[in-house]
Amino acid sequence: MKIKKGIPLIDQHDKNGFYAGKFGGNFVAETLKKPIDDLTKLFEKYRKDKNFLKERDDLYENYIGTPTRFIKLQNLSDHLGGAQIYAKMVSDCKGGAHKCYNAITHAMLCKRAKKKYICTDTGAGYNGKMFSMVAKKFGLGCKVFMGARDIERQKPNCDAIKKNGAEIIPVNSGSKTLVDAVSECIRYWVANCDKVHMGIGSLVGPNIFVKICGFSTEQISRELKIQIEEEFGEIPNKLKLINCVGGGSSAYGFWSEFIDYKKNQVELIGVEAGGPSKSKLHAAPLSKNSKIGILHGAAAYCVQNSDGQINKTESISSGLDYPSVSPIHCLLKDAGRARYTYATDEEALQAFKLVTELEEISPSLEPAHAFAEAIKIAPKLDSSNIIVVDSCGDSIKDKDIIKKKLGNYSR
Amino acid sequence: MKSEINLAFQKCRKENRPALLTYTVAGDNTKKRSLEILKSISEYADILELGFAHNAPTADGPQIQNSSYRALKKGIKLKDVFQIVKNYKKSKNAKPCILMGYYQMVYRYGEKKFVKKCKQVGVNGLIIVDLPFPDNKEFSKLCKKNSITFVQLLSPTTSKERMKKIIASSHDMLYYISMLSTTGGKLKVSPKKILKNYNKIKRINKSKNTVIGFGITNKTIASLKKADGLVVGSALCKGISDSLENRQNPVIKLNKMVKSLRNKIK
Numbered sequence: 145m146k147i148k149k150g151i152p153l154i155d156q157h158d159k160n161g162f163y164a165g166k167f168g169g170n171f172v173a174e175t176l177k178k179p180i181d182d183l184t185k186l187f188e189k190y191r192k193d194k195n196f197l198k199e200r201d202d203l204y205e206n207y208i209g210t211p212t213r214f215i216k217l218q219n220l221s222d223h224l225g226g227a228q229i230y231a232k233m234v235s236d237c238k239g240g241a242h243k244c245y246n247a248i249t250h251a252m253l254c255k256r257a258k259k260k261y262i263c264t265d266t267g268a269g270y271n272g273k274m275f276s277m278v279a280k281k282f283g284l285g286c287k288v289f290m291g292a293r294d295i296e297r298q299k300p301n302c303d304a305i306k307k308n309g310a311e312i313i314p315v316n317s318g319s320k321t322l323v324d325a326v327s328e329c330i331r332y333w334v335a336n337c338d339k340v341h342m343g344i345g346s347l348v349g350p351n352i353f354v355k356i357c358g359f360s361t362e363q364i365s366r367e368l369k370i371q372i373e374e375e376f377g378e379i380p381n382k383l384k385l386i387n388c389v390g391g392g393s394s395a396y397g398f399w400s401e402f403i404d405y406k407k408n409q410v411e412l413i414g415v416e417a418g419g420p421s422k423s424k425l426h427a428a429p430l431s432k433n434s435k436i437g438i439l440h441g442a443a444a445y446c447v448q449n450s451d452g453q454i455n456k457t458e459s460i461s462s463g464l465d466y467p468s469v470s471p472i473h474c475l476l477k478d479a480g481r482a483r484y485t486y487a488t489d490e491e492a493l494q495a496f497k498l499v500t501e502l503e504e505i506s507p508s509l510e511p512a513h514a515f516a517e518a519i520k521i522a523p524k525l526d527s528s529n530i531i532v533v534d535s536c537g538d539s540i541k542d543k544d545i546i547k548k549k550l551g552n553y554s555r
Numbered sequence: 556m557k558s559e560i561n562l563a564f565q566k567c568r569k570e571n572r573p574a575l576l577t578y579t580v581a582g583d584n585t586k587k588r589s590l591e592i593l594k595s596i597s598e599y600a601d602i603l604e605l606g607f608a609h610n611a612p613t614a615d616g617p618q619i620q621n622s623s624y625r626a627l628k629k630g631i632k633l634k635d636v637f638q639i640v641k642n643y644k645k646s647k648n649a650k651p652c653i654l655m656g657y658y659q660m661v662y663r664y665g666e667k668k669f670v671k672k673c674k675q676v677g678v679n680g681l682i683i684v685d686l687p688f689p690d691n692k693e694f695s696k697l698c699k700k701n702s703i704t705f706v707q708l709l710s711p712t713t714s715k716e717r718m719k720k721i722i723a724s725s726h727d728m729l730y731y732i733s734m735l736s737t738t739g740g741k742l743k744v745s746p747k748k749i750l751k752n753y754n755k756i757k758r759i760n761k762s763k764n765t766v767i768g769f770g771i772t773n774k775t776i777a778s779l780k781k782a783d784g785l786v787v788g789s790a791l792c793k794g795i796s797d798s799l800e801n802r803q804n805p806v807i808k809l810n811k812m813v814k815s816l817r818n819k820i821k
Contacts, residue, residue, distance in 0.1 A: 330613040
C-alpha cells in the first residue's frame with residue numbers, strides 16, 4: 145500500500161471512492177445517490193474556483209481569526225526534561241475548535257446549492273456549535289443531531305447551539321452518543337435531501353464528506369508549516385506531530401502538509417480514546433486492531449462484534465467517542481505513515497491537569513489525549529526532538545466533567 | 556427455470572391483483588414468535604421479506620428501528636436468522652422469502668459465505684439497502700450464480716439514465732421507493748404521482764416485477780394496487796409494538812392485519 149506524493153490524500157481514491165481499494169466508498173441508500181452526486185459536482189466545481197476560495201479565505205481570516213497561534217510550552221518542556229513541546233492553538237478559532245473550517249465550507253456549498261436548511265451531527269457539541277454559528281451568519285435554518293447522553297455531558301456547547309438559533313434534535317436510540325447522532329442525521333437527510341444540505345462533522349461518511357472535511361481542515365496544516373519554518377528556519381529533522389483521533393478531522397488537517405515527508409523526519413502520531421482504564425470499552429479502532437466494517441456509508445476499521453453489530457464505545461471525551469474512524473486514517477495506518485496509539489480517560493485527565501497547571505492554555509478532553517502521549521514520550525527524547533500537539537478544542541465545554549473528576553475547574 | 560419469486564408474481568397477475576409483500580424483522584420479538592408470524596401471515600401474503608437487524612441502520616424509520624432493537628435485545632444473530640428461514644421454508648404453506656438488511660452484516664459474515672448460506676436455507680431473494688449500483692455489480696452476479704434474486708432499489712431521486720442502467724443489470728424484481736423518506740414515513744406524495752414514477756420504470760422494461768414500498772398502510776394500499784406488488788413493513792412492525800404494549804398476541808394481530816391488507820387489494 146503506497147501513498148502518492150504531491151497529491152492531497154483526500155484525492156487518492158478510485159472512481160468508487162475507495163482508498164487503497166478497500167477503505168471508504170459510498171454505502172448509501174439509493175435515495176442518497178443523487179444528492180451525493182450533486183454535492184460532489186458542486187464541490188469539484190468550487191474547490192478550485194478563485195472567488196469561492198477568496199470568500200473562504202476571507203472568512204477564515206476575518207471571521208474565524210486565522211492563523212491560530214503556534215506557541216512553545218516552555219514550562220511543560222522543562223518539567224518533562226526531554227523533547228521541546230509546542231502547541232498549535234487551534235482552539236483560538238472562533239467558537240473554540242477546529243470544527244469551524246468544515247462548517248464554513250458546508251455553509252458556502254449549501255448557499256450555492258440554493259438550499260435554505262443545513263443539518264449536521266455532533267458529539268462534543270463543537271461541530272454543532274460551529275454549524276449553528278455559521279448557519280446564523282449565512283441565514284440558514286439549522287438542525288443539530290446529538291445523542292441524549294452527550295446533551296447531558298456537554299451542556300455549555302448545547303447552550304451555544306440554542307443561542308445561535310439552531311434546533312438540537314436529541315437522539316435516544318442505541319448508546320445515545322455520536323454514532324447514533326450520525327445515523328439519525330443521515331436518516332433525516334434521506335427524508336429531506338431535496339431541501340436540506342447535510343454536513344457530516346468529521347472526516348467520515350460517504351466519500352464526498354471525507355473530502356469536504358479534509359479540504360477544510362487542511363488550513364491548520366498550511367498555517368503550521370509556515371509557523372514551523374518561521375520558528376526553526378526549516379522543517380526540523382526530528383519533528384513529531386501529535387493529534388487526537390476520533391473521526392480524525394483535526395488530525396488530517398494537522399498533518400496534511402507533512403504527509404510527503406519521510407516518517408523518520410516527521411512522525412505523525414494519532415491518539416485514540418482508550419476509555420476508562422478499568423473498562424474493556426474504548427473508542428480506539430486503529431490502535432486496538434479492530435476489523436474493517438461498514439458504518440455511516442464508509443468501510444473503515446470499526447469497533448464491532450463477530451456478527452457485525454457495532455459495539456458500544458466509552459470515552460470521557462464525547463468528541464472521540466466514535467466506534468469507527470476516517471478511511472484516511474485507515475490508509476495512513478496500513479501504509480505505515482502514521483502511528484496510532486491510545487490514552488485512557490485517566491491519562492487524559494492527568495494530562496489536562498499537568499498542562500493547565502504549568503501553562504496558560506486549557507485544552508478540552510479530546511486534545512488532552514494527545515497531550516497524554518506527548519507527556520509519555522517527551523522525557524524519553526532529547527531536546528533536538530520537536531513535539532507539536534494540536535490543541536484543537538477548548539476545555540470550557542468539559543468544565544462539569546473536569547470539576548467532577550478532578551475536584552475543581554478553573555481557567 | 557422460473558424463480559419462485561417470479562412464479563409468485565405470475566400467480567397474482569393471473570388473479571388480477573398486485574402481490575402482497577410483507578416485511579417483519581427476524582427475532583421480533585423472539586426467534587420463535589417471528590417464525591410463527593411468518594407462518595401465520597403466509598396465509599395471505601405472497602412474498603415475505605425478513606429483516607436481519609443491524610444496530611446502526613441509516614435508512615430505517617422508528618417502527619423498524621423498534622423491531623430491530625427488540626430482536627437485538629433478545630440476542631438475534633445471523634445464524635438464528637438463517638435458522639428461522641430454514642424452518643419457515645419447511646412449513647407447508649411457505650412462500651418466497653427475501654432477506655433484507657445492511658451491507659455491514661453481509662461484509663462481516665463474508666459475501667460468498669453469506670450467499671451460499673442463503674441458498675442452503677432456501678432464501679429466494681436479497682435486498683441490501685446500502686449497496687447501490689454500481690458497487691453491487693459483483694455481489695449481484697454472485698447472487699445470480701446461486702439462483703438468488705438480488706433486488707435493486709429505485710427512488711424518486713434516481714435519474715432516468717441511472718434507472719436504465721439499474722434495470723438493465725437487475726434480476727426479476729425491482730423495488731421502487733415511493734418517496735423521500737426513511738421507512739414508515741407518512742405517505743407525503745400522492746398515489747397518482749407515485750404511479751407515474753412507477754410507470755416510468757415499467758416503460759423501460761415492462762417484464763420486471765416492480766413493487767412499491769415505503770409509507771404503505773391499510774389506508775393507502777388500495778390506491779396503489781395497479782403495481783405488480785406492494786410492500787408493507789413499518790405498519791406491521793408497529794402492529795407488533797402495539798400488541799406487545801397491549802399484552803396481546805402479535806401472531807394473531809399480524810394475521811388479522813395482513814388479511815385486511817390482502818382484502819383491500821384482492
